[in-house]
Amino acid sequence: QFVMPEFHLYGHWVSQPTRAVGWLCLMNNIPFTFHEIDPLRKQHKTEEYQKISPNGLIPAIHDESMNLRLSEGNAILQYLCEKNNLEAWYPCDLPTRALVLQYLHWHHSNTRLFTIAIYRPAMMAFIKKKSPDLTEGMKKVEPVLHKLEQWLTNRSFLCTENAPTIADLSCYCELDQLKVFGLCELERFSGISRWMARMEQLPAHAEAHQQLNSLHGVLMSRMNKSKL
Ligand SMILES: N[C@@H](CCC(=O)N[C@@H](CS)C(=O)NCC(=O)O)C(=O)O
The missing domain is CATH 1.20.1050.10 (Glutathione S-transferase Yfyf (Class Pi); Chain A, domain 2)
Incomplete structure (x- = not known):
């Protein structure tokens, strides 16, 4: 049975770069599963999370469709625009x-x-x-x-x-x-x-x-x- 690949966003809405990534997804109807990682509770330090984000910071994504794990908010923003052809957000000019x-x-x-x-x-x-x-x-x-x-x-x-x-x-x-x-x-x-x-x-x-x-x-x- 085919299972739709999921796009996962790991972070916390109070984290600035997480908020920018999540907001871009919301505005452009990019479906995502949000996983709250709370640095105050040291949830970014777990072995499980470090497999997704080797630098142990939030945000990070796991795009199953590309078998890609990526951290750094600005790199994620650019990736999402290129993948989803969001030309208004990342102009081609x-x-x-x-x-x-x-x-x-x-x-x-x-x-x-x-x-x-x-x-x-x-x-x-x-x-x-x-x-x-x-x-x-x-x-x-x-x-x-x-x-x-x-x-x-x-x-x-x-x-x-x-x-x-x-x-x-x-x-x-x-x-x-x-x-x-x-x-x-x-x-x-x-x-x-x-x-x-x-x-x-x-x-x-x-x-x-x-x-x-x-x-x-x-x-x-x-x-x-x-x-x-
Ligand atoms: N350069 C990274 C910075 C990420 C970052 O500093 N994230 C903070 C939350 S906003 C974090 O994970 N802090 C936990 C820590 O420093 O241990 C980006 O832009 O994504």
């Missing part, structure tokens, strides 16, 4: 595609700092019911915000004038968490703010952000209770 790739590589040592320098320390502080001190982190991320603002002042989206690409998805899924938790005062940047409003209008935004929003709700209510 070479110069535009080159700009998308430029962003996807730049992302790791720039936009990703939002998570490493700001978001994670803030989460740790909230979990301990303390106000975060983000002075050092802000020094690292401020130049990144200015660069993004410069790009988004000249264009509606990071790499094109009229439609988002996987570069926008990858980038947005770092900035969204700052907005939800009110970190970095993003309102100072009009280009970034207008772009975020555009991204919020995309299909399945609510579904992709449900867990991030509920984490915010839980942590803020704990903070408020501890102040009483």
Whole structure:
């Protein structure tokens, strides 16, 4: 009996690169089986998971139809676009595609700092019911915000004038968490703010952000209770 090959996504919706991959799948009706791997519970350290993602990080995919196991969010986004001919998300026009790739590589040592320098320390502080001190982190991320603002002042989206690409998805899924938790005062940047409003209008935004929003709700209510 023929069994339909499945496409598996491993990760957690609160993880930025997992959210970008899951959201691309939701928007493009790519069926996937989601396996929650919670780093806080060390589920990414199990022997079973390391067979899928040798670097032990989330997200990772297992595409049974290609016998492929793959990690690195941006590589997964690109793979999904190429496999499913998602030309709007990864344009075929070479110069535009080159700009998308430029962003996807730049992302790791720039936009990703939002998570490493700001978001994670803030989460740790909230979990301990303390106000975060983000002075050092802000020094690292401020130049990144200015660069993004410069790009988004000249264009509606990071790499094109009229439609988002996987570069926008990858980038947005770092900035969204700052907005939800009110970190970095993003309102100072009009280009970034207008772009975020555009991204919020995309299909399945609510579904992709449900867990991030509920984490915010839980942590803020704990903070408020501890102040009483
Ligand atoms: N470069 C990787 C980074 C993946 C990554 O850092 N994932 C985090 C969650 S967002 C993780 O698995 N953290 C667990 C750990 O660091 O032990 C990507 O873009 O996919």
